[in-house]
Amino acid sequence: MNGLGALLRRDLSLAYRQRAELMQPLLFFILVITLFPLGVGPEPNTLKMIGPGVIWVAAILSSLLGLERLFRDDFQDGSLEQLILSGVPLAAAALVKVFVHWLTSILPLIIISPLLALFLHLTEPMYWALVFTLLIGTPILSLIGAIAVGLTVGLNRGGVLLALLLLPVFIPLLIFATSAVESASMQLQYSGQLAIIGAMFLFSLALAPFAIAYALRVSQT
Amino acid sequence: MNGLGALLRRDLSLAYRQRAELMQPLLFFILVITLFPLGVGPEPNTLKMIGPGVIWVAAILSSLLGLERLFRDDFQDGSLEQLILSGVPLAAAALVKVFVHWLTSILPLIIISPLLALFLHLTEPMYWALVFTLLIGTPILSLIGAIAVGLTVGLNRGGVLLALLLLPVFIPLLIFATSAVESASMQLQYSGQLAIIGAMFLFSLALAPFAIAYALRVSQT
Amino acid sequence: MAVLSTQNLSVIKRDRLLFDQVNLSVDSGSLLYVKGPNGAGKTSLLRVLTGLVEPESGIVFYQDKKIQKCGEDYATNLVYFGHKLGVSGSLSAVENLQYWCDSHQVKVDTNTIYQTLEKLNLVGLEDIPVASLSAGQQRRTALARLWLKADAKLWILDEPFTALDVQGINVLSDKLIDYLSKGGAVIITSHQLLELDYPTQELTLEYRI
Amino acid sequence: MAVLSTQNLSVIKRDRLLFDQVNLSVDSGSLLYVKGPNGAGKTSLLRVLTGLVEPESGIVFYQDKKIQKCGEDYATNLVYFGHKLGVSGSLSAVENLQYWCDSHQVKVDTNTIYQTLEKLNLVGLEDIPVASLSAGQQRRTALARLWLKADAKLWILDEPFTALDVQGINVLSDKLIDYLSKGGAVIITSHQLLELDYPTQELTLEYRI
Amino acid sequence: MWKWLHPYAKTEKTYWLCQTLLPWFSVLGLVALITGAIWALAFSPADYQQGDSYRIFHIHVPSAILSKSLYMGMAIAAFVGLVWQVKTAFMSMMAIAAVGAVVTFVSLVTGSAWGKPMWGTWWEWDARMTSQLVLLFLFFGVMSLYKSFEDKQQASKAAGVMAIVGIINLPIIHYSVEWWNTLHQGATLMKLDKPSMPLEMLLPFFVSLVGWSSACGAIVLLRIQNEILRREMKRPWVIALAQQNVTQSNTATK
Numbered sequence A, B: 001m002n003g004l005g006a007l008l009r010r011d012l013s014l015a016y017r018q019r020a021e022l023m024q025p026l027l028f029f030i031l032v033i034t035l036f037p038l039g040v041g042p043e044p045n046t047l048k049m050i051g052p053g054v055i056w057v058a059a060i061l062s063s064l065l066g067l068e069r070l071f072r073d074d075f076q077d078g079s080l081e082q083l084i085l086s087g088v089p090l091a092a093a094a095l096v097k098v099f100v101h102w103l104t105s106i107l108p109l110i111i112i113s114p115l116l117a118l119f120l121h122l123t124e125p126m127y128w129a130l131v132f133t134l135l136i137g138t139p140i141l142s143l144i145g146a147i148a149v150g151l152t153v154g155l156n157r158g159g160v161l162l163a164l165l166l167l168p169v170f171i172p173l174l175i176f177a178t179s180a181v182e183s184a185s186m187q188l189q190y191s192g193q194l195a196i197i198g199a200m201f202l203f204s205l206a207l208a209p210f211a212i213a214y215a216l217r218v219s220q221t
Numbered sequence C, D: 001m002a003v004l005s006t007q008n009l010s011v012i013k014r015d016r017l018l019f020d021q022v023n024l025s026v027d028s029g030s031l032l033y034v035k036g037p038n039g040a041g042k043t044s045l046l047r048v049l050t051g052l053v054e055p056e057s058g059i060v061f062y063q064d065k066k067i068q069k070c071g072e073d074y075a076t077n078l079v080y081f082g083h084k085l086g087v088s089g090s091l092s093a094v095e096n097l098q099y100w101c102d103s104h105q106v107k108v109d110t111n112t113i114y115q116t117l118e119k120l121n122l123v124g125l126e127d128i129p130v131a132s133l134s135a136g137q138q139r140r141t142a143l144a145r146l147w148l149k150a151d152a153k154l155w156i157l158d159e160p161f162t163a164l165d166v167q168g169i170n171v172l173s174d175k176l177i178d179y180l181s182k183g184g185a186v187i188i189t190s191h192q193l194l195e196l197d198y199p200t201q202e203l204t205l206e207y208r209i
Numbered sequence E: 001m002w003k004w005l006h007p008y009a010k011t012e013k014t015y016w017l018c019q020t021l022l023p024w025f026s027v028l029g030l031v032a033l034i035t036g037a038i039w040a041l042a043f044s045p046a047d048y049q050q051g052d053s054y055r056i057f058h059i060h061v062p063s064a065i066l067s068k069s070l071y072m073g074m075a076i077a078a079f080v081g082l083v084w085q086v087k088t089a090f091m092s093m094m095a096i097a098a099v100g101a102v103v104t105f106v107s108l109v110t111g112s113a114w115g116k117p118m119w120g121t122w123w124e125w126d127a128r129m130t131s132q133l134v135l136l137f138l139f140f141g142v143m144s145l146y147k148s149f150e151d152k153q154q155a156s157k158a159a160g161v162m163a164i165v166g167i168i169n170l171p172i173i174h175y176s177v178e179w180w181n182t183l184h185q186g187a188t189l190m191k192l193d194k195p196s197m198p199l200e201m202l203l204p205f206f207v208s209l210v211g212w213s214s215a216c217g218a219i220v221l222l223r224i225q226n227e228i229l230r231r232e233m234k235r236p237w238v239i240a241l242a243q244q245n246v247t248q249s250n251t252a253t254k
């Protein structure tokens, strides 16, 4: 436990040290959402219609952006091999690292999304649906993405694999999420969609850490 | 000259070695554009209206994705200091590197964009306008982005700065490009917009290499 | 009971057999010096011994138990120091060492860390990012682990003397002898001649093409 | 006319004066050995001499001309070998060296490169990515530049012996003596005792806190 | 150019130059700001369309125009610093950066406050607003880039390059209204032909513009002096200056 706590603290303070880099997904997110009205035209109805899709796509892209860095530095400077040799259960350690990543680079997106939802003229129920789906849905991206990143950290070529692994997860996620927001815009229930996303989340939470740990061990060979 | 040719060959073969990583912006681009109809709803008219904006925003974001890698590896393994000491004019070398980056990670996007334009129900004149604006416009992104990457290569935290420096370029670029496509959709001339984008391109082509070279020299201190 | 022993180890890299049938055994208080030219497979051997890499065939035993079966027991009794330092450049020396100790279940307080860094001639540099230290100073930072985890049963050190100046080499050599005489076991590689005033077991790997 | 000379060089890092008033002069055929403990500022000095870093004050002259004014002339007559190797891991040794030679205006054909690599004991490893070589083999790859650009007037070498085995050290030492006796100038740092059979000029930097 | 600049590459000379300029700027700034404010708020007529809310104009427009001039000033300082290796130019660059950020922020806030009664919205993705926001970010960017380097020499150079590259944003701010026909009003003052504004609105505006400029100038001068003192703390002339100040204040208290 002590070891995991130390890892948590260290990763958080590393994140703080490199906070400029951490801003990246956030700025990227803001960028997307600023550029869209400029590119698409500022018509409130159009914006409202495409708004949830834009925010979700932007969130997915931003989370991809930082993901590659998740194990790269640790692999290159040898911290990863020291972690593997430390006796801390590797799956748990992987989970901690993914958690820190989510906390520092995705949670901020969710926190500022009300502001952006305003810009895109979303209504309040739509906004709440958006936040709920983001809160449950984005950890899935981080968890599954981390498997791909772990598999390729030694090879230095994560790109394709990352996309291939993530695509089958993205599509249902996006469909359920936007359908939830749509239901909300029509004042309907959307707990069904939330439940499905929640199930996906629990499933990946249970299995992904072991896959990540295995991938990291393989990277050392 | 010989030195520049060697650099070109070497960067191309490095790109080929890491082709899996190169696929990343392309996949990303496809992802955005296929996800959009899913997220927004498949109504042809809406899609057609937002299409050019979406493609342009997607191209901008994808080009950001690979940019950070432009000088990072060379800095870390010391190839950059050897290049600076090689006697090859550094501004020209920077231009070659930016060119290879554009060629290998942005040109493919432009090449597949007809396919994607189909998904978004663009008409043929719109499509041509899109391709022309992309062809002239995206090098500007690479050139200006490379300055930011050069400035921060030693810091290992390019993100924020990249976005900051690029935003002022994005805005007019996006405005002119989408307005060109709009003109095309109404069968109007759009050479005016192209001319402005072309002027921006020539301007950045003339000045950016020196700024990049200077930034790279500063990174060695 | 040997601290570490192996049975018929062999390792293949890129279809090339680096070594096979390596049987070694290191007891408490003894020093094994792995020699061999560049590319002989010293690093590969050491990484197999730590368990980071699976050998092509053969078994590694920690106190007569397969290392895969030992779980945390082996981890808490091992220090591995490889070509890569395992310190992150944006954290300071103290932060790096504090984290390392915590994650390796070593109890130390910050004072001890400062004192250790003082022994290693890093006074005044404890709190700046490791990336802005000189090459030798970065390695000293990583080597401080040997002082902090001196109750481990086994140290596996891959070229620990690299980039150290004469004073650094002396400090480290003294530490090694001190550790060995207190019953520790050391497996070491070095291209610099190992001039320790201590009985040395040698294992020479050849460079096979 | 000295190949390289300096006038009142001083360098500051993190508000600490590493050294000041360094005046040195290296003639053709002479060897300057820069000594000093870890963190004394040897690497910093060498990087200033190459022109990569601007000193806080002072001037570096190449053949009595400021190096900033020399342009390509200095570049074509210099080989710098630093802590970072300057080879990219995904390219093979031959590719790396071919590129380096082309960009440094050195004319060689592939055969020469293969022969050089053979001298450095890298037979059979010429065409695999450098990243999968051992630590010492990677350094040998980078050192091959000294063979390929032996007509440069000046070599600046920062710890070239690191990670080399005994045979490697001998090969490199022989090359250095050969180069010096043909009129080359060398500035070198090393923590391993420099045992060259050649008159050596020494410059010792102190570690100032 | 170099002949003229050369003496001011020395920090001490620059310090005394600032010292002589400072009172002029401060007095002019203070007087003009106060006159301008009273004139604009109390005497100048209300707009026939906008009523009294148009009076924000007297803060919004000077600050908006000044923000661009400050950016330009910063970039010029950066250019001088990069080309002629003048340390004091970099100090001026950083001195201007913070002031510029504040002024830009003021223009954004006042614009936004004006937008609410005029357009019924605080914020819109209008090209001018967006590019003005980008200007604020650019100021922040220069400052944060400067902060993230340990070595201040390196930091100045990097921040300088960034400041110069950012100039592209200035024409964009100006022309954005023409390119993109949305909410923000086109050029009314900065036109080549006759300004389309009554003189009794224009005059107080110019007075406040002068006031804003001089006040910012004064603050920049002060900041340059501060930076010089901080960097050269250990130099003899600074120590002498400090001792002189101490003895003066001592005699004053006695």
Ligand code: HEM
Binding pocket: E060, E061, E064, E065, E068, E107, E108, E109, E110, E111, E112, E113, E114, E115, E116, E118, E122, E128, E129, E130, E132, E133, E173, E174, E184, E185, E186, E187, E188, E189, E190, E191
């Ligand atoms: C957040 C919102 C706003 C921002 C960021 C903003 C920004 C600017 C900027 C940057 C300028 C200087 C342009 C130049 O020098 O070329 C400017 C000028 C001006 N603004 Fe705004 N503005 C905002 C809202 C408003 C509103 C609501 C009004 C009034 C309806 C307004 C009226 C003006 C006028 C009259 C000028 C002078 C135009 C000229 O002569 O160039 N602005 N604004």
Ligand SMILES: Nc1ncnc2c1ncn2[C@@H]1O[C@H](COP(=O)(O)OP(=O)(O)OP(=O)(O)O)[C@@H](O)[C@H]1O
Binding pocket: A221, C013, C014, C018, C036, C037, C038, C039, C040, C041, C042, C043, C044, C045, D125, D131, D132, D133, D134, D135, D136, D137, D163
């Ligand atoms: N990741 C890898 N992939 C393929 N081959 C490798 C890899 N790492 C090492 N090798 C090969 O294995 C051999 C042994 O490498 P190793 O690093 O064990 O040598 P070493 O004895 O430690 O050498 P040195 O003294 O240079 O550190 C080398 O010849 C190298 O070519």
Ligand SMILES: Nc1ncnc2c1ncn2[C@@H]1O[C@H](COP(=O)(O)OP(=O)(O)OP(=O)(O)O)[C@@H](O)[C@H]1O
Binding pocket: B221, C125, C131, C132, C133, C134, C135, C136, C137, C163, D013, D014, D018, D036, D037, D038, D039, D040, D041, D042, D043, D044, D045, E150
């Ligand atoms: N990038 C940097 N930023 C700040 N300080 C640095 C930086 N690089 C080096 N230093 C400081 O400068 C001093 C000299 O470093 P340098 O690398 O020149 O030493 P060195 O003599 O080469 O040492 P070594 O023998 O360990 O290689 C060190 O004390 C270090 O703390």
Ligand SMILES: [Mg+2]
Binding pocket: C042, C043, C044, C083, C158, D134, D135, D136
């Ligand atoms: Mg090795």
Ligand SMILES: [Mg+2]
Binding pocket: C134, C135, C136, D042, D043, D044, D083, D158
């Ligand atoms: Mg050094």
